[in-house]
Amino acid sequence: MENWRSSAHRLLRLCSNHPSGYRFSRMVRKSAHSEVLCRHEGAFTQIQPPILQKKRHFELYSHHLPLRWVIGKTPGTQSRYFCFMATKIERNSTFAQLNSDDISYFKKFLGEKNVIQEEDALLAANIDWMHKYRGSSKLLLQPRSTEEVSQILKYCNSRRLAVVPQGGNTGLVGGSVPVFDEVIVNVSLMNNIISFDKVSGVLVCEAGCILENLISFLDNQGFIMPLDLGAKGSCQIGGNVSTNAGGLRLLRYGSLHGNVLGLEAVTANGEVLDMLSTLRKDNTGYDLKHLFIGSEGSLGIVTKVSILTPPKLSSVNVAFLACKDYFSCQKLLLEAKRKLGEILSAFEFLDEQSMTLALNYLEGVRNPLPPPLHNFYILIETTGSNESYDKEKLEAFLLGAMERDLISDGIVAQDIQQASSVWRIREGIPEALTRAGVTYKYDLSLPVDKINDLVKEMRNRLGNLATVVAYGHLGDGNLHLNISASQYDDAILAQIEPFVYEWTSKNQGSISAEHGLGLMKANKILYSKSPLTVQVMASIKKLLDPNGILNPYKVLPQSMVA
Numbered sequence: 242m243e244n245w246r247s248s249a250h251r252l253l254r255l256c257s258n259h260p261s262g263y264r265f266s267r268m269v270r271k272s273a274h275s276e277v278l279c280r281h282e283g284a285f286t287q288i289q290p291p292i293l294q295k296k297r298h299f300e301l302y303s304h305h306l307p308l309r310w311v312i313g314k315t316p317g318t319q320s321r322y323f324c325f326m327a328t329k330i331e332r333n334s335t336f337a338q339l340n341s342d343d344i345s346y347f348k349k350f351l352g353e354k355n356v357i358q359e360e361d362a363l364l365a366a367n368i369d370w371m372h373k374y375r376g377s378s379k380l381l382l383q384p385r386s387t388e389e390v391s392q393i394l395k396y397c398n399s400r401r402l403a404v405v406p407q408g409g410n411t412g413l414v415g416g417s418v419p420v421f422d423e424v425i426v427n428v429s430l431m432n433n434i435i436s437f438d439k440v441s442g443v444l445v446c447e448a449g450c451i452l453e454n455l456i457s458f459l460d461n462q463g464f465i466m467p468l469d470l471g472a473k474g475s476c477q478i479g480g481n482v483s484t485n486a487g488g489l490r491l492l493r494y495g496s497l498h499g500n501v502l503g504l505e506a507v508t509a510n511g512e513v514l515d516m517l518s519t520l521r522k523d524n525t526g527y528d529l530k531h532l533f534i535g536s537e538g539s540l541g542i543v544t545k546v547s548i549l550t551p552p553k554l555s556s557v558n559v560a561f562l563a564c565k566d567y568f569s570c571q572k573l574l575l576e577a578k579r580k581l582g583e584i585l586s587a588f589e590f591l592d593e594q595s596m597t598l599a600l601n602y603l604e605g606v607r608n609p610l611p612p613p614l615h616n617f618y619i620l621i622e623t624t625g626s627n628e629s630y631d632k633e634k635l636e637a638f639l640l641g642a643m644e645r646d647l648i649s650d651g652i653v654a655q656d657i658q659q660a661s662s663v664w665r666i667r668e669g670i671p672e673a674l675t676r677a678g679v680t681y682k683y684d685l686s687l688p689v690d691k692i693n694d695l696v697k698e699m700r701n702r703l704g705n706l707a708t709v710v711a712y713g714h715l716g717d718g719n720l721h722l723n724i725s726a727s728q729y730d731d732a733i734l735a736q737i738e739p740f741v742y743e744w745t746s747k748n749q750g751s752i753s754a755e756h757g758l759g760l761m762k763a764n765k766i767l768y769s770k771s772p773l774t775v776q777v778m779a780s781i782k783k784l785l786d787p788n789g790i791l792n793p794y795k796v797l798p799q800s801m802v803a
């Protein structure tokens with residue numbers, strides 16, 4: 242057995258070689274725990290994910306968290322390991338610590354029940370949807386109006402209390418949960434629809450409206466949201482706008498930069514920026530709302546949104562097709578754009594591994610196509626106003642594709658149930674992944690002809706270490722590259738990063754197509770943006786949030802804004 246000192250040095254080496262740049266906290270060698278560790282076990286190489294199988298430990302172990310410590314226990318023994326690690330992210334020491342006067346102040350104007358300190362409620366708000374990121378906030382505030390958001394931020398700014406804005410907490414990059422002890426400001430109670438104008442199709446609502454509720458409200462009015470995504474049952478429009486969520490209809494209706502006509506946002510010092518225009522055209526200088534769309538709560542808290550909604554079209558068709566290779570998928574996309582033109586509303590793809598996951602982990606899901614499994618599946622949706630015209634167009638397109646051997650099999654949904662069960666396969670993959678184990682998630686924008694090259698390279702690099710699952714919005718060039726494994730493992734991560742970012746950058750892609758940068762990719766922004774662009778972004782951040790209290794540690798590298 243090694244003595245504790247040489248073991249500590251070995252751990253030091255292990256951590257400093259860590260691909261994510263973790264380093265051994267200096268405190269370790271001085272701390273009582275490290276002595277316990279070193280004396281007790283010595284074999285540091287065992288401080289690896291296999292010993293961290295228990296959920297309690299597993300949650301603490303993350304490649305992206307500012308890991309403070311890990312306790313491991315060898316299964317079947319009483320041996321305990323204590324390992325202290327630190328990442329490059331450290332709590333910004335200029336931020337104040339919450340005290341009892343702060344709590345009393347918030348209670349005075351928000352009321353007792355909207356100042357939440359109960360452990361269970363806090364736990365849910367501290368952990369993200371994937372259970373990958375976990376903060377340690379001691380306070381969750383639930384404002385009911387813009388004025389209350391303004392009062393909260395004014396106070397937090399003057400006290401230097403850091404804040405994380407939160408909506409449905411469905412983000413996938415750690416953007417909606419605290420990193421340390423930030424105060425969580427959740428806008429869920431601000432969920433009123435303010436107005437809807439049928440002539441212009443403009444909907445004005447508060448930030449906490451759940452996307453699915455907006456979809457049903459509009460459905461009753463004969464309109465639809467230009468945005469639809471798998472998380473619609475929980476995600477909120479304020480979060481959608483703040484992350485510039487993409488989703489399933491972007492191909493047809495474009496991004497939120499095009500559909501959001503105006504918004505209201507509260508800046509870090511509590512000022513209310515009224516940009517809530519409902520106009521299609523307004524060329525009076527800089528269009529500041531675009532700064533807030535996709536800024537992930539780092540510039541202000543979005544409180545109201547005005548959005549242009551298209552009329553509901555009566556004829557919707559969904560086809561689910563199989564392709565033998567990726568080349569056929571590409572050709573099919575080109576053909577769909579040419580032949581279906583303006584009625585094409587979605588062109589999604591999933592590979593065999595995605596289908597296998599959906600079949601294995603989603604209740605009630607079945608493959609509408611007979612075995613064997615195919616290499617790729619394409620989901621095509623058309624939306625139009627003339628049923629027979631749309632059907633004819635779709636049939637002609639499918640016939641042409643079959644003649645050219647672009648599709649090997651396929652079905653066209655005969656009713657709404659069939660259409661939604663096909664959509665369930667595609668939309669359910671993220672959920673299936675969480676049930677299958679742990680996932681390394683990458684949300685990439687790439688030239689369509691490059692997408693499968695990356696997937697193949699990834700499979701070569703990983704071999705049997707993990708399963709590469711590829712799906713996404715092929716029509717928008719958006720690949721969701723998911724690496725599924727039974728547990729997080731440095732050997733896997735070393736094969737993925739920085740390779741995946743370098744490859745994407747080299748091939749003129751973006752390291753975030755639609756999920757944002759959050760905590761996960763704040764330090765990776767330079768793979769997709771030039772240094773000068775990032776500097777300008779940091780200057781804007783400093784202008785609007787000079788104390789850096791809004792969603793700290795996210796979006797931009799800490800060193801540029803702290």
Ligand SMILES: O=C(O)CC[C@@H](O)C(=O)O
Pocket residue numbers: 413471488667668670671682683684713721722723
């Ligand atoms: O989990 C993912 O990687 C993607 C989630 C979402 O953007 C989707 O398109 O289903």
Ligand SMILES: [Zn+2]
Pocket residue numbers: 488713714721755
């Ligand atoms: Zn997506």
